Amino acid sequence: MVRIPETRSAKLSRKALLTRKEQIGALLARLRRSEDELQAVRRPDQLDHAADLEAYDVLQALQSAEAIDLAEVEAALQRISMGTYGECERCSGVVGEQRLWAVPQARFCMGCAAVR
Numbered sequence: 598m599v600r601i602p603e604t605r606s607a608k609l610s611r612k613a614l615l616t617r618k619e620q621i622g623a624l625l626a627r628l629r630r631s632e633d634e635l636q637a638v639r640r641p642d643q644l645d646h647a648a649d650l651e652a653y654d655v656l657q658a659l660q661s662a663e664a665i666d667l668a669e670v671e672a673a674l675q676r677i678s679m680g681t682y683g684e685c686e687r688c689s690g691v692v693g694e695q696r697l698w699a700v701p702q703a704r705f706c707m708g709c710a711a712v713r
């Protein structure tokens with residue numbers, strides 16, 4: 598296997614992405630715990646129960662959003678190891694260091710991101 602040398606942005610981004618991955622993992626674990634706690638008790642009062650159901654929906658939505666984020670972060674880490682990090686997935690152009698600095702999991706250059 599040919600080892601592709603990592604670019605400077607890839608090095609910087611890997612660190613940021615790994616930190617983000619850890620944060621998302623911790624957050625997902627907290628959200629799951631809260632969900633388990635909610636499910637463990639069915640409060641007899643109708644209003645309380647309705648509030649719990651609403652809270653449950655919010656927890657589910659947050660978990661979905663974080664899972665999508667996590668998938669983006671993992672995909673970016675994979676692009677780093679494949680040597681394609683920083684390459685726009687739409688036009689194959691350069692995503693740009695500043696954009697990667699701001700959004701390390703960015704898959705598209707500014708132009709293509711704007712089109713989408």
Ligand SMILES: [Zn+2]
Nearest residue numbers: 685688706709
């Ligand atoms: Zn592009």
